[in-house]
Amino acid sequence: MFPALVDGVTVGALYALLALGPSLVYGLLRVLDVANAAALVLGAYLGVTLFRHGLPWWLGALGGMAGAAILGLLLQRFLYRPLLDRGPLVVLVASIGIFIALEEAFRLIWGPYPYQFPVNVPLPHGTIAGTPVTGVQVLMLVIGVVILLGSWWVLGHTRLGFTWRATAQDRETARAMGINVNRVIAGIFATGYALAALAGVLFAIRYNTVTPDMGDVPAYKMLAIIVLGGLGNPMGTILAAFVIGLAESVVNTYWGFILPRDTIAFLVLIAILLIRPAGLLPKGVTRA
Amino acid sequence: MKRTSTARVTAVAAAALLGIAGLAGCSSGSSTTGSSDQGQSAGSVSASNSSSENSSGGTIKIGFFSPQSGSEASDGKSALDAAQLAVKDINAAGGLDGKKIQLVQYDDGSDPKQAVSIATKLTTQDNVAAVVSGSYSDQTLAAASIFQRAGVPMLAAYAVNPGIPGTGDEIFQIATSGPVEGKAGAQALIKDLGAKKIAIISIDNDFGTALVQGFTEQAAKLGATIVSTNKNQFGEKDFGPVIDKAVAAGADGFYMVEYAAEGQQFLTAFRQRNLTQKIVGTEGIDSTQQFIEPNGKLADGMVFTTVLNRDSTDPTTQAFIKDFTSAYGHAPDMVGATTYDSFKVLQAASKNGTTADNLKAGITDLANFQGVTGTVEKFVNRISVHPVELQVFKDGAVHHYGTVDDPDIINP
DSSP states (O other): OHHHHHHHHHHHHHHHHHHHHHHHHHHHHSOOOTTHHHHHHHHHHHHHHHHHTTOOHHHHHHHHHHHHHHHHHHHIIIIIHHHGGGOHHHHHHHHHHHHHHHHHHHHHHHOSSOBOOOOOOOSOOEEETTEEEOHHHHHHHHHHHHHHHHHHHHHHHSHHHHHHHHHHHOHHHHHHTTOOHHHHHHHHHHHHHHHHHHHHHHHHHHHTOBOTTTTHHHHHHHHHHHHHHOTTOHHHHHHHHHHHHHHHHHHHHHHSSSSOHHHHHHHHHHHHHHHOTTOSSOSOTTOO | OHHHHHHHHHHHHHHHHHHHHHHHHHHSOOOOOOOOSSSOSSOEEESSOOOSSSSOTTEEEEEEEEOSSSTTHHHHHHHHHHHHHHHHHHHHTTOBTTBEEEEEEEEOTTOHHHHHHHHHHHHHTSOOSEEEEOSOHHHHHHHHHHHHHHTOOEEESSOOOTTTGGGOTTEEEOSOOHHHHHHHHHIIIIIITOOOEEEEEEESSHHHHHHHHHHHHHHHHTTOEEEEEEEEOTTOOOOHHHHHHHHHTTOOEEEEEOOHHHHHHHHHHHHHTTOOOEEEEOGGGOOIIIIIHHHTTTTTTOEEEESOOTTOOOHHHHHHHHHHHHHHSSOOOHHHHHHHHHHHHHHHHGGGOOSHHHHHHHHHTOOSEEETTEEEOEEETTEEEOOEEEEEEETTEEEEEEEEOOHHHHOO
């Protein structure tokens, strides 16, 4: 059971990093942003590029997060904001289109061949119960806990969280109450894209590879996680990320590749939605 | 509530849409329009004079398609590089029966639908005399029926699906047939390396299915036991659990039918466990830039089945390796070698003329063709018959390990 737990929680942490941004965006704007997965790829490429130029991996990660945050700001300003009045389906299709276009752009910039990201994260590692646990897995476990507690604290107990909740509840009223709604939206996009970029760097280090299409599977799994968590509920999204990660790992550990990982994720989604049609934490989009 | 439900349905539909695209991407990836090596948008024509006829005015049009975008673009680049080198070499040597080749090439975007459009264009607008597929099985199979109906011979450079030559009498396969390569893998793992209890870990597509089929048949003949068979999707990252279960089942050998990305993850998990079981891989990892250079040390000691012998003393092979490396800055791989040989087979087949019928007859009757991948003895049911090369990773590089040339194995 231990190997499945370690793998499930570390993978769940990556899913949480990726899905948290789009979940917050959904809470604010009621639109799904698939292009967020492109930030994962961009973060990984920027991170590995900086690393190959001699910077430590964590500086590469910061560089990747900064680059992805800028991408998020640009997309929300020049793509999503003009489309918001056209309805959620238009935004969704646009986000899928921009995701595919960005993937091909990355392929043109960095080439079709995989990059390796050989980093030994200097954290305690070894073999526990016969299962190798690497430094980056330990880091991912730590980050998983930090995301969970950090999101709970920021969204529920800080002014930042208050403005997000106010804006999510009623944008016009929030604006009337003096909240700079556009700035809140921009901040959420920047944060979400930066978190996805961090997921990309960790993913790249964990599996020692960066490829242009590394965001493909996370893109649609991210949507399953957001739905499972209860649309627009960030804490539900984080919980769903760990549920999906654990379910995939448990099935793989005990039954091998009896089902593709993605199939497992969607089976879990369907099973839980049958029992809880509104998702894991359904009490409204404004609850943190 | 209604709004939330609608949004949920939208999200699930979007996920399904992306999922379907992703599944297609397992062997296709995203589609794009054709790319050009000369800056044209839909396709490109390289070498010598333009001509609307397929074999007049001293030129002959040969079609070529490969994935230059999408998930298979790295192999596509290798194939296109080799195709251009082959055209250059053949034209320098006088062309096909005296006619210079015009290469009409398209990017299939790793997408079978795009391959069908390209096949239609090549046969109805470009009027090519013959075609080389530098693409994967899905695209090659999808395009093959178009070429068959149009009466245009097509050579599949490295697509191994046994159904490809079965399309009809215009369709040929240069690559080793999947079941043949699988049998050769069994021979290497069981007979040469002495494994008796085998765990199979394979990519779940036609490549994996064909090789595993051949491997399983030959393993039974050699008296080995298959202790487990696991098939994974593209992009699988965590091979640890299935390795652990195979070891617990007593596996003393692994047959690994994976591509570069999945192969790297398998070997990483294998090395983390300090295991000593023997591993035999396949040509799926025979990619210079995707696997051999970055993972050479990780794969140390591993044997794999392929067609390109880097240590061959044959001057044709060595000249190809030298010229390719000089032109592109890295050594060629299996994809490049079989693509190059496909064009050389067309050259050899053009001795009696360059019409589609001449080329088809020439390929059908070809015997003991000496290519950069060794000697193609003949075509049986339009599948090339040639020995299977065994290469081994040693000190970060690949070297000759052995050859499987038993007629009972290499005849498809």
